[in-house]
Amino acid sequence: MTTLKGFTDLIVNEELEFEKGKNYLKLVSGRVDNLLIFLNDLMNWSKRQIDQLPPQLVKFNAVEVLKQVLALYDKQVKDKKLEVKLKDSDIEIFSDKERYSFVIRNIIHNAIKFSNTGGVISIEIKELDKEKHTIISDNGAGLSKENIDKVLNKEGFLQQMEL
Secondary structure (H helix, E strand, C coil): CHHHHHHHHHHHCCCCCHHHHHHHHHHHHHHHHHHHHHHHHHHHHHHHHHCCCCCCEEEEEHHHHHHHHHHHCHHHHHHCCCEEEECCCCCEEEEEHHHHHHHHHHHHHHHHHHCCCCCEEEEEEEEECCEEEEEEEECCCCCCHHHHHHHHCHHHHHHHHHC
């Protein structure tokens, strides 16, 4: 939204010639489309959480969801000079698409946030023993073994949340 606002201000204030601005607006339009998808998914997910609705399981191509999520973070990826390697595949998964997207957004956001400038984020979908796995790795510092154990140990995590 900030990018869109900035470009519109440049055009309105006549600091950017219209034709050049039009080319930039085409790029921004694609980002706005992705933002609208994200906001719509987020609102649907929130409503379903509030109403405590069960998951809506559907078949979908996980790579398409990953591409939409990555498009949301395009600016942050470029600002940190990160390389994102997305292994394309036609693997379909059977899951709640909105919940999958929500979790993936959080993981990718953290991968970007904690990756070193110029780092690499690798993403792929694999089928292992009839299960579909989304594997996201980065070259950030990561969590210590102690913190991983706390996160994976529900009681320890809840105790930490109460502090």
